[in-house]
């Protein structure tokens with residue numbers, strides 16, 4: 001066994017900020033008053049975080065790259081069977097089912113946030129039902145995600161949650177050839193600067209702040 005850093009700081013900061021903000025969205029999905037203003041701003045930040053994660057998926061550290069956890073259906077199926085046999089295969093980064101769940105959550109979050117933004121900024125009230133349905137799907141995905149993490153942690157004894165906090169995992173000796181390469185810090189820094197700039201420009205262009213206040217008062 002040896003300890004390797006699997007999740008860089010950018011990925012961990014992204015994860016816990018995202019989890020907090022998504023829970024805030026779940027508990028503030030009212031359509032008026034202060035709760036709605038909190039919902040809208042938290043949702044807008046989720047939108048920016050997902051853009052940031054999309055960038056990390058291309059220029060981030062080894063195990064944060066999309067190519068690292070985009071598995072074939074055959075691999076997903078055989079991993080699923082190994083879980084059913086209660087002997088899941090071990091992976092340093094996301095396992096095939098986990099990787100699929102990460103893609104699903106990022107895609108659903110992106111569309112949920114965008115439908116919310118369009119509904120309010122472009123007065124597209126027909127998007128309300130779509131947005132609420134996506135919000136409900138997201139609640140199911142998060143429940144499955146947390147259950148999946150706990151089940152894997154129990155079955156393998158691997159401390160996944162701790163790894164998402166500290167970044168490090170104890171890997172099996174036969175996995176050491178997969179020692180991850182961390183991206184230099186300037187990449188997530190530059191990426192966050194670009195994402196914040198794009199987020200602010202869109203916010204101003206669509207007059208989001210005023211649209212949210214108008215919507216909350218109706």
Ligand code: HEM
Pocket residue numbers: 011014015018019020022023053064093094095098102105106142145146149160161162164
């Ligand atoms: C709304 C809440 C949450 C959302 C939207 C969410 C979303 C995500 C996403 C997108 C990833 C992929 C990380 C990446 O590669 O960037 C991830 C991984 C992970 N999450 Fe969450 N998460 C949530 C809550 C939680 C909670 C409460 C826990 C702890 C119990 C948790 C534990 C983990 C762990 C351990 C991983 C890494 C899994 C692995 O080793 O492959 N998450 N989560």
Ligand code: HEM
Pocket residue numbers: 022025026028029030031039040041042043044046047109110112113114115116117119120128131132135136138212
């Ligand atoms: C990805 C982030 C988001 C998530 C997970 C999310 C989730 C939800 C959920 C679950 C509901 C339904 C609440 C309920 O019926 O009790 C809801 C409602 C709502 N959301 Fe979001 N939301 C997000 C982002 C946004 C954004 C950015 C906006 C834009 C301002 C927005 C605007 C609304 C509105 C207006 C409603 C109320 C619809 C109604 O009941 O009339 N959401 N959201």
